Amino acid sequence: xxxxxxxxxxxxxxxxxxxxxxxxxxxxxxIAQGEFLSLMGPSGSGKSTLLHIIAGIDRPTSGECRVGGxxxxxxxxxxxxDWRNQNVGFVFQSFNLIPVLTAxxxxxxxxxxxDLNGTRRKELVHTALELVGxxxxxxxxxxxxxxxxxxxxxxxxxxVTDPKLVVADEPTGNLDSAxxxxxxxxxxxxxxxxxxxxxxxxxxxxxxxxxxxTIHLEKGRLLDVA
Amino acid sequence: MTIPGFLxxxxxxxxRRLLLSVLGIAVSMFLLVTLMVVxxxxxxxxxxxxxxxxxxxxxxxxxxxxxxxxxLPIIEKIPGVExxxxxxxxxxxxxxxEPLMWPQFAVDxxxxxxxFGEIRVxxxxxxxxxxxxxxxxxxxxxxxxxxxxxxxxxxxxxxxYPCSVELTIVGVYEGSIDDRVVWxxxxxLDEALGDWGKVxxxxxxxxxxxxxxQICPLxxxxxxNTSDEVRAESERAFQLSxxxxxxxxxxxxxxxxxxxxxxxxxxxxSTVSMSIRERFRELAILKAIGFQRRELCAFIxxxxxxxxxxxxxxxxxxxxxxxxxxxxxxxTHGAFVSFEVTPQxxxxxxxxxxxxxxxxxxxxxxxxxxxxxxxxxxxxx
Ligand SMILES: Nc1ncnc2c1ncn2[C@@H]1O[C@H](COP(=O)(O)OP(=O)(O)OP(=O)(O)O)[C@@H](O)[C@H]1O
Ligand SMILES: [Mg+2]
Numbered sequence: 001x002x003x004x005x006x007x008x009x010x011x012x013x014x015x016x017x018x019x020x021x022x023x024x025x026x027x028x029x030x031i032a033q034g035e036f037l038s039l040m041g042p043s044g045s046g047k048s049t050l051l052h053i054i055a056g057i058d059r060p061t062s063g064e065c066r067v068g069g070x071x072x073x074x075x076x077x078x079x080x081x082d083w084r085n086q087n088v089g090f091v092f093q094s095f096n097l098i099p100v101l102t103a104x105x106x107x108x109x110x111x112x113x114x115d116l117n118g119t120r121r122k123e124l125v126h127t128a129l130e131l132v133g134x135x136x137x138x139x140x141x142x143x144x145x146x147x148x149x150x151x152x153x154x155x156x157x158x159x160v161t162d163p164k165l166v167v168a169d170e171p172t173g174n175l176d177s178a179x180x181x182x183x184x185x186x187x188x189x190x191x192x193x194x195x196x197x198x199x200x201x202x203x204x205x206x207x208x209x210x211x212x213x214t215i216h217l218e219k220g221r222l223l224d225v226a
Numbered sequence: 227m228t229i230p231g232f233l234x235x236x237x238x239x240x241x242r243r244l245l246l247s248v249l250g251i252a253v254s255m256f257l258l259v260t261l262m263v264v265x266x267x268x269x270x271x272x273x274x275x276x277x278x279x280x281x282x283x284x285x286x287x288x289x290x291x292x293x294x295x296x297x298l299p300i301i302e303k304i305p306g307v308e309x310x311x312x313x314x315x316x317x318x319x320x321x322x323x324e325p326l327m328w329p330q331f332a333v334d335x336x337x338x339x340x341x342f343g344e345i346r347v348x349x350x351x352x353x354x355x356x357x358x359x360x361x362x363x364x365x366x367x368x369x370x371x372x373x374x375x376x377x378x379x380x381x382x383x384x385x386x387y388p389c390s391v392e393l394t395i396v397g398v399y400e401g402s403i404d405d406r407v408v409w410x411x412x413x414x415l416d417e418a419l420g421d422w423g424k425v426x427x428x429x430x431x432x433x434x435x436x437x438x439x440q441i442c443p444l445x446x447x448x449x450x451n452t453s454d455e456v457r458a459e460s461e462r463a464f465q466l467s468x469x470x471x472x473x474x475x476x477x478x479x480x481x482x483x484x485x486x487x488x489x490x491x492x493x494x495x496s497t498v499s500m501s502i503r504e505r506f507r508e509l510a511i512l513k514a515i516g517f518q519r520r521e522l523c524a525f526i527x528x529x530x531x532x533x534x535x536x537x538x539x540x541x542x543x544x545x546x547x548x549x550x551x552x553x554x555x556x557x558t559h560g561a562f563v564s565f566e567v568t569p570q571x572x573x574x575x576x577x578x579x580x581x582x583x584x585x586x587x588x589x590x591x592x593x594x595x596x597x598x599x600x601x602x603x604x605x606x607x
Contacts (some may be wrong), residue, residue: 030454057514057599078518085516092603098508100235103227110515112229 004164004197005031010063012049012220023049024060025220033164036191036198038211045217047201048169054199055088055167056080068164085113088157089196091168096154097142103129103149104138107157114161128156132186140147146180155186159196164192168200172207184210233528240501241489244533247497251537252544253491255575258483259545262571267564279308279438280341283428283445285457291455292424295416304435304444307430311337312412314426316391318382325385328368330408332415332426341431344401351376351397359414363397365405380408390419430458470522487578495586498530502590509594510602523591530590531583542572599603 012024023046031037039047052058053065056072065072068087073082090096097106107128111121129135132152142150151171158166168187172180188210190196200211208214216223238244283301285291292314301310303409316330335356339345347355347363355361374380376395383390393410416422430445432438442458449456502509509522546567548554554565 052600057603079514081516081518084514090511092511092515095507096511098511100239101227101232105232105235107227109232109512113516114227182357192449 001033003030004033004068006066008064010053010060010065012046013054013061022220027221027222029215031197031199033197034191034195035213036188037200038208038210038214039199039201039217040203040214041217047217049201050217051167051169051201055090055165056084081087085110085167086161087163089161089166091151091154091158091166091171093170093173097150099142102139102141103134103145103153105155107160110157110161118143124160128153131159132156146179148175148182149181151175151179151210152186155183159190164197166196166198168198170201170203172202172204180207233525237529237532239433243497243501246607247494247533248536248540250493251534252492252541254486254546255538255541255579257486258541259477259567259571259575261483262449262574263549263565263567265476266568279432279434281430281432281438281441281458281460283430283456283458286457288341292426293428293456295423295425297428297449300448301428301445304434304441304448306441308433309337309340311341311429312335313429314412314415315386316382316384316415318384320439321383328365328406328408330410332412334412335410338409341429342402345399346401347397347399354396358396359411360393361396362393362400362408363405364395364412366398366400368406368408369398376563387419391415391418429513462516491585494582495589498586499590502526502594506597506602506605510597510599512591513599519595522594525596526591527584527587530587534579534583538575542575546572575583
């Protein structure tokens with residue numbers, strides 16, 4: 001099976017006055033379908049930048065990034081938004097959910113952009129909430145839930161459109177170990193049972209150990225591929 | 227959930243801010259509509275002839291033709307007529323002299339004050355005039371110019387009618403636009419002409435500006451197809467002074483309205499942009515999820531539009547309700563008579579609110595459109 005993500009000579013340079021900061025420096029990488037990849041490295045090493053480019057919310061300075069055969073770097077902003085809606089699920093470190101919407105409504109949000117009727121939307125939202133074990137919290141607002149529950153709702157929202165790719169930037173960064181474990185367990189299930197490709201940035205080696213593979217970044221360069 | 231439902235939920239996110247913003251817009255819109263009403267009250271009367279409570283009725287054929295005295299009871303019965311008085315130009319001169327530059331008019335002294343309310347005469351002098359059939363009052367300017375004194379006798383020979391009158395000065399008046407006139411009893415003129423039974427013009431006072439506009443055609447109709455058809459008009463000189471007087475106030479009200487709108491725009495724009503700034507991260511997440519730039523801009527526009535719409539509904543609606551339920555006329559002691567909120571004013575307010583909604587969301591919408599997802603995620607991180 002061909003890799004779902006193909007990255008070739010990817011660089012991202014930030015210019016600050018006279019200085020040039022290379023957030024990513026000539027990175028090449030393949031990610032196989034269904035893999036749970038952990039992305040590690042010190043702060044400022046370019047982990048988030050790499051994740052953002054793969055997920056189509058940031059653009060490289062040079063190089064190529066293909067996801068599922070699509071040249072993500074070649075799409076314009078509007079095409080990219082549609083592509084993200086159908087192909088990528090996002091989980092961020094914190095403040096993921098819209099505070100005025102219930103868990104159910106937060107999960108439903110990406111479906112509003114798709115051509116689906118209400119019944120179908122309901123089915124999908126319920127399936128996603130069940131998968132993260134929060135079907136009984138559908139009517140709760142984010143502030144009525146724990147951080148771990150919020151993060152699981154965010155995962156439900158990320159997978160509700162059935163994307164190929166789920167990206168998570170330090171999803172357990174703000175969680176206690178028990179909640180973190182529950183979140184990581186769900187991400188692992190997504191890759192092993194549902195065949196989704198999960199890319200997770202983390203500082204925590206224990207979190208990384210849930211993944212099927214770990215890669216390290218340092219100063220924008222890829223280290224060993226373990 | 228639907229997109230509109232999502233928008234409503236967003237709008238009610240900060241209820242206190244929403245309430246205060248809507249209240250702020252409502253108060254300004256109320257003020258705007260009220261100013262428009264005031265402006266209309268001030269400017270509309272001179273345009274439609276309703277400003278003047280005074281109406282003159284003349285012979286339709288020619289101003290020189292007199293009217294029959296028997297028209298009086300008919301005019302008095304017309305609804306909206308408060309007082310009717312004959313007024314006849316005597317066209318007098320002193321014996322053998324040139325016609326005088328200051329006119330003499332025969333009137334009914336008992337109704338005189340009702341119709342020329344602006345004229346001031348000392349009370350005792352006025353009473354003396356009413357009592358004495360051959361007395362007269364003289365305008366201050368003529369009184370001074372001719373070095374007259376109270377009790378002086380004036381004998382005028384008419385250049386129009388075959389008679390003369392001998393009048394005694396019992397009072398001096400002032401306060402009219404022309405303080406040069408000699409006013410005397412119409413009854414005396416009648417008598418001097420041997421039971422003349424005619425009058426030069428009828429002067430009428432209407433009960434209010436609204437009826438004043440309606441009376442003229444009624445009076446003309448009352449004598450249509452008679453031998454003495456009439457032309458009824460509201461007093462022009464009065465109108466002209468009215469217009470020039472209010473010109474400055476019109477400008478002032480226009481200026482105040484503009485100031486209200488500009489400050490409202492500034493406050494609303496800052497409120498909208500503040501509430502959007504606070505949600506940058508959320509908007510970035512929506513963008514990441516797949517919402518298009520134009521969709522997010524439309525959300526912001528809809529939110530600020532909704533805010534203005536609520537404000538104008540309460541504000542302009544409140545003004546409309548006030549004009550409907552309160553007795554503005556007695557509250558303002560007759561200064562404002564109709565105090566009507568017209569559909570046109572409501573339309574103007576709605577238009578102003580629409581412009582407000584658009585203008586106050588332009589900059590926030592632009593900044594959200596320009597924001598990259600990564601940049602938006604960084605805020606609050
Ligand atoms: N907008 C920007 N302007 C300038 N430099 C930037 C910008 N965004 C990121 N960088 C720089 O790019 C480098 C990589 O940033 P990135 O956020 O990818 O690091 P990271 O590995 O995710 O770090 P952390 O673990 O702290 O999240 C850093 O040196 C950072 O300072
Ligand atoms: Mg990072």
